[in-house]
Amino acid sequence: MIKSLLLGCTTLILLIVSGTSQAETESITIKMPPTSLAQWYKPANKRQVWLHAMFRLRREMQAVKEYARQKDAVGIKKWGQRLAESYRKIPEMVPEWQDEVRLDWADILETAALKGNFKQVLRAYDKLDASCNLCHQDFQALAATLYRSPDFSTQQVLFQGKTIHYDRFMEQLTQSINRIKIATEDQQPQIAGRALKQLKDQLQALKPSCNKCHRDEAPKERIFGVNVQKILKQLKKSIQNNQSKQTGRFLGEAAVAICARCHGVHRTFSNLKEFLTPTQF
Ligand code: HEC
Ligand code: HEC
Ligand code: HEC
Numbered sequence: 035m036i037k038s039l040l041l042g043c044t045t046l047i048l049l050i051v052s053g054t055s056q057a058e059t060e061s062i063t064i065k066m067p068p069t070s071l072a073q074w075y076k077p078a079n080k081r082q083v084w085l086h087a088m089f090r091l092r093r094e095m096q097a098v099k100e101y102a103r104q105k106d107a108v109g110i111k112k113w114g115q116r117l118a119e120s121y122r123k124i125p126e127m128v129p130e131w132q133d134e135v136r137l138d139w140a141d142i143l144e145t146a147a148l149k150g151n152f153k154q155v156l157r158a159y160d161k162l163d164a165s166c167n168l169c170h171q172d173f174q175a176l177a178a179t180l181y182r183s184p185d186f187s188t189q190q191v192l193f194q195g196k197t198i199h200y201d202r203f204m205e206q207l208t209q210s211i212n213r214i215k216i217a218t219e220d221q222q223p224q225i226a227g228r229a230l231k232q233l234k235d236q237l238q239a240l241k242p243s244c245n246k247c248h249r250d251e252a253p254k255e256r257i258f259g260v261n262v263q264k265i266l267k268q269l270k271k272s273i274q275n276n277q278s279k280q281t282g283r284f285l286g287e288a289a290v291a292i293c294a295r296c297h298g299v300h301r302t303f304s305n306l307k308e309f310l311t312p313t314q315f
Pocket of ligand 2: 183184186240243244245246248252253254256299300
């Protein structure tokens with residue numbers, strides 16, 4: 035597990051040890067999004083309210099820019115007012131972000147829009163746009179990881195009557211894969227065969243855990259579907275025939291198709307989230 039150091043409640047210092055002969059330690063400071071942001075996301079809220087507020091802002095920015103360029107007085111009046119209203123909601127929703135917004139420029143934009151002063155609207159637009167970018171630089175990826183990436187910290191797998199935490203179950207999966215590899219190299223096909231049977235039972239047990247979040251079949255099919263079943267069949271055959279080279283190849287294919295593919299979507303985010311919220315674990 036990644037080790038992390040939590041200094042204060044809103045600032046996280048990362049220590050990066052470089053791999054040069056003269057080991058150097060570099061640190062970067064990460065500003066954490068204020069905790070009051072959580073109320074605008076699931077599970078505290080029924081919807082991902084913050085994200086939808088952001089989509090609205092982007093739409094209103096686009097409308098304002100387009101109508102200002104077209105010098106459309108009716109359009110700019112409507113969308114300029116809307117944009118200013120939505121923008122003012124940012125610090126209302128997250129008071130800690132008071133200093134991240136330019137309410138002065140939102141007022142200027144609104145007044146200019148009502149007067150049909152297109153040049154002034156576009157000037158204010160640029161100022162607001164810069165404030166969007168500044169906040170995004172610091173917080174966007176972190177907020178998405180913390181509040182919108184799936185949480186595996188509480189996920190469990192039911193295997194042979196026992197409930198096992200995801201982390202622990204993953205270690206057991208790795209052991210099965212490695213047992214096949216070791217036994218094959220040491221010419222013990224029976225042990226390899228038993229380990230393969232164990233791996234298949236484990237995968238069978240892992241599958242229902244996806245249902246907690248996936249109602250559709252496609253993600254499960256991607257990881258456990260026809261393609262993987264075919265590889266597992268070839269693996270079984272090569273183990274039975276004691277063909278160690280083939281076994282190694284099919285084992286590698288299985289690890290990519292089953293493990294690496296799911297890890298690409300789920301493991302890195304899960305680890306990152308854990309890293310950013312170490313006190314929960
Ligand atoms: C005070 C901070 C802050 C300001 C100011 C801000 N945003 Fe955001 N914005 C965020 C955060 C945090 C996220 C990440 C939300 C997430 O992914 O769940 C985000 C995400 C977004 C997204 C989603 C991008 C995507 O496709 O996933 C859009 C669009 C967006 N912001 C538009 C805007 C616009 C337009 C402005 C300026 C008018 C703006 N934001 C100002 C904090 C801010
Ligand atoms: C804690 C919730 C959660 C669990 C448990 C979970 N997933 Fe996901 N998964 C998501 C979310 C959220 C996404 C991204 C959006 C989407 O596709 O629904 C995703 C995306 C994926 C994707 C890529 C997109 C797609 O739909 O093909 C695959 C593949 C996938 N998951 C496979 C699995 C498999 C296999 C399992 C079980 C072994 C699993 N997931 C368990 C939440 C979860
Ligand atoms: C949901 C799709 C999914 C599939 C399929 C999957 N994993 Fe994982 N794996 C994860 C997630 C998520 C984590 C991070 C779990 C956490 O941090 O709680 C993880 C973590 C791990 C870990 C690290 C465990 C630890 O102690 O932190 C190992 C090892 C691992 N997986 C091995 C495997 C192997 C081997 C396979 C294939 C036989 C596999 N996984 C298949 C999702 C998956």
